[in-house]
Amino acid sequence: xxxxKKPYSFLYGPVPSRxxxxxxxxxxxxxKVCTFNCIYCQLGPTTNLTxxxxxxxxxADIIAEVDRWLSEDGDADYLTLSGSGEPTxxxxxxxxxxxxxxxxxxxxxxxxxxxxxxxEDVRREVQHLDLLIPSLDAATQEGLEQVNRxxxxxxxxxxxxxxxxxxxxxxxxxxxxxxxxxxxxxxDEELQAIREGIDVIKPHRVQINTVVRPPTEAYATAxxxxxxxxAREVLGPLAEIVAPLxxxxxxxxxxxxxxxxxxxxxxxxxxxxxxxxxxxxIHPNEATKYIMALLAQERIGPLPKGxxxxxxxx
Ligand code: SF4
Numbered sequence: 001x002x003x004x005k006k007p008y009s010f011l012y013g014p015v016p017s018r019x020x021x022x023x024x025x026x027x028x029x030x031x032k033v034c035t036f037n038c039i040y041c042q043l044g045p046t047t048n049l050t051x052x053x054x055x056x057x058x059x060a061d062i063i064a065e066v067d068r069w070l071s072e073d074g075d076a077d078y079l080t081l082s083g084s085g086e087p088t089x090x091x092x093x094x095x096x097x098x099x100x101x102x103x104x105x106x107x108x109x110x111x112x113x114x115x116x117x118x119x120e121d122v123r124r125e126v127q128h129l130d131l132l133i134p135s136l137d138a139a140t141q142e143g144l145e146q147v148n149r150x151x152x153x154x155x156x157x158x159x160x161x162x163x164x165x166x167x168x169x170x171x172x173x174x175x176x177x178x179x180x181x182x183x184x185x186x187x188d189e190e191l192q193a194i195r196e197g198i199d200v201i202k203p204h205r206v207q208i209n210t211v212v213r214p215p216t217e218a219y220a221t222a223x224x225x226x227x228x229x230x231a232r233e234v235l236g237p238l239a240e241i242v243a244p245l246x247x248x249x250x251x252x253x254x255x256x257x258x259x260x261x262x263x264x265x266x267x268x269x270x271x272x273x274x275x276x277x278x279x280x281x282i283h284p285n286e287a288t289k290y291i292m293a294l295l296a297q298e299r300i301g302p303l304p305k306g307x308x309x310x311x312x313x314x
Contacts, residue, residue: 022077024080027062033056044308080108109132126166139190162200214288215309217307259293
């Protein structure tokens with residue numbers, strides 16, 4: 001019989017999400033298996049940069065946890081397939097989707113960097129989801145290499161064509177996310193190329209974000225509100241700005257105790273986001289949230305060191 005107090009290994013939340021309400025995260029790949037190594041990634045550098053699909057986390061293990069969660073709790077606005085990397089790299093993603101769709105009416109979303117949607121197997125496996133949220137941060141090869149630093153096999157024409165094909169085939173909606181980094185992919189030329197990509201893909205919505213969470217590279221910084229508005233003009237009428245403000249994090253007092261635990265840890269030693277996640281046995285996305293809250297309260301500050309950003313009390 002399942003132990004109700006046993007923590008989950010592959011589920012986190014439900015966490016409040018601006019776009020999805022109360023969202024239960026389902027981790028399909030472990031830290032950090034990805035087709036990209038984005039300069040703005042909140043999880044830190046990619047340790048396994050690959051396009052090889054494998055059961056990085058076996059579907060049976062994930063399904064067992066989803067089954068337990070549905071029987072013990074089961075209340076969320078969305079089940080969100082994501083991961084500490086790119087979730088479509090899990091070759092058993094279809095088994096997880098099929099199980100969840102058979103067991104619950106809760107809509108299912110997929111957060112993906114969109115880099116494998118040229119693969120018809122991947123498109124077929126995700127086509128019945130309620131919501132696809134792929135990213136398109138660049139639409140030139142140079143931009144892709146600067147911001148996403150992809151695995152060598154990937155090229156931008158293939159990626160845009162794959163996302164466009166998925167848009168045609170998916171049963172639910174597609175919201176395209178564009179993450180803008182100041183001075184990197186916000187040039188006139190890159191924004192115009194992304195606009196052309198949007199015109200080809202024809203998503204239901206385009207959501208512009210910028211770097212508000214601790215990035216992998218310290219030089220990955222946010223656009224100003226004025227720059228975001230100018231970018232929105234270029235990206236067209238579908239585009240909306242969804243970047244959260246630091247106050248959003250400061251205002252989240254649900255988990256004050258954990259925020260204090262994070263602060264105590266940082267008082268003892270400087271940590272990266274991943275150090276905090278490992279040290280407190282929480283998901284890196286949750287660690288990021290607490291670090292954002294402490295940054296907004298100006299209790300801690302960033303300390304770039306080598307390839308990583310550490311956080312220390314100020
Ligand atoms: S932001 Fe997403 S796509 Fe980019 S490296 Fe991180 S996990 Fe991979």
